[in-house]
Amino acid sequence: MDPIYLQLLVQGLAIGAIYGLVALGFVLIINTVNVVNFAQGEFLMLGGFVGLTFGALLGFPYWAVLVCTVIVFAILGTVFDKVIYQPLRGGDFATHLIGTLAAALIIRNVAQHIWGPEARSYYEPFHQKIFDVGGVLINPQHLLILAMTVLLVAGLYYFLFRTGLGRLMRATAQDRETARLLGVKVKHVGTLTFSMSLAMGGVAGVMVAPLFLVDLNVGFIAGLKAFIATIIGGWGSIPGALAGGLLVGLVEIFATHFFTAAFKDPVAFAVLMLFLIVRPSGIFSERVGDKA
Template structure:
C-alpha cells in the first residue's frame, strides 16, 4: 500500500505538469484550430528566464517568477504576431509547420545565447519535501499539484464567469458570429496566445527544479502533453487535465509493475488505444463538432 501511495503521488505530480502544458495546447487549438507544437518550448524558455533572473542576476525568487511570466506574456504576443497572424487565412497545415519552425528557432536561440549546459534551478521552498507516514512528498511536486488545482478552478471561473472568458469561448466556437457580435477576434486570439504562453511557462518554471533546465526539457514534456490532450479529447479543457493526470499515473504504475524501460511506451500505448477505439478522446464531443 505504501508503494501504491508513493507511486500515486509521483504519478499525479508528473501528470499535473503534462496537464498544465496540455491546457495550453487545448486553448490555442480551440481558438485557432491549430496545434501549437512550440508549446513545450514555452516551458523551456520560461525555465531559462528563471535561471537568468533568479540564478544569474540573483533577484528574489518571487520577482524572478513574475518577470519570467511577464516575459512569457510578451513571447505570446510575439508568437501570435510573428507565427500565427501572418498565416491566419491559410489552412491549418502552414500554421502547424510554422509552429514547429518557431519551436526549433526558440530551442536554438536559447542554445546560442545560453549554451548547452543544463542548469540547476532551486525550488520555491527550502525544504525538499516532507515525510507523511510511509510516503515522501516532494515539495516541488506538492506545489505543482496545488498550482494545477488552482489553475483548473481559475480556468473554470475565467471562462464561465467573466465577460472576457465568454468572449474567448465565443471566438473559439464561431469566429464569424463573434465578429458580428462586436468581439475583436484578433484580440481574443492574441489573449489566447498570451495565456497559453504563460501557462506553458508556468509548467516549465514549476518542473525545472525537478528535471533541471535544459534545451530538451520542453520537447520531452510537450510530447506527453500532446498525448494527454488527445486522450482527454482535443479541444476540451477538462479532458486535458484528466488526460495529463491519467498519463502521469499510468506511466508511473506501468514502470513500477510492468517494465521501467518501457515507461514511455505505456503512455503512447494508451494513446494508440484511444486513437483506435475512441479517437475523440474522453471528452470528445467538441472534436466531432469541429470535424
C-alpha cells in the same frame, strides 16, 4: 497495500500534474483560435531559463521570479502571435503544424545562443527538501505544481465560461467569421490567447525546473506527453487536460514499474490508441457548442 504502490501513485500524480499544466497551454489555444501549438513544450524549457535568469542571476525572490516570467512570456506571446500565428491564420492544420514546429526549433536555438548548451540547476523555492509522511516521501515541489494546475484549471474554466471576454474567445473559436461580423475584435482575441498560453507555459517551466533541471532538452518530450494528455482528456477540455495528464503520468510510472523503462512510452501511446479507438472524444467529451 505495499507502500511502494502508494509512493508510485504519488510520483505518477506528480508527473501527471506537470503534463496537465503543459496541456492547459494547448487547450487554451485550441479553445480560442483552434490551432495546435507544437512549440508549447519549448516554452517549458524557455521558462526554466527565464526563471533562472531572474532568480539565480538577478537574485529576485521566488514570487517576483514568477511575476516577471508571466510578464516576459505575455510579451513573447504577442510577438508569437504577430510573427507565427497571424501570418498563417486561415491556413489548414498542416500549415500551423509546420509553423509552430519551426517556431519550436527557432526558440530552442535562440535559447542555446543566449544561455549556452549546458544544463543548469534552479532549485527554488524548496531546495530539494523531501518530507516523509508515514513512509511515503513527498516532494513539496510536486504539491506546488499540483496546486498550481488545479488553480489554473478552475481559473481558466471560470474565465472562459463566466466572463464576457471568455465568451468572446470561445465564440471566436467556434466561428471566426461570424464572431468578426458581430463585432468581436478577433485579432485581439488571438493576441490575448497567445499571451495567456505562453505565460502559463513559462510559469510551468519555472515550477518544473527543480525537478527536470534547466535544460534545452526539457521541452520536446514533455510537450509530446502533454499533447497525448490533451487528446485523452477530451480535445480542448480544460478539466480534461488535468485528467489526461494525470492518467498519462500514472500509466507511465506503473508501466515502468511492472515492465521496464523501455515500455514506458509504448504503453503511453497504446493507451492513446485505445482511447482513439474506444472513446475518440476523450474522457470529458463535450458537445461542440460547449467546448472549453
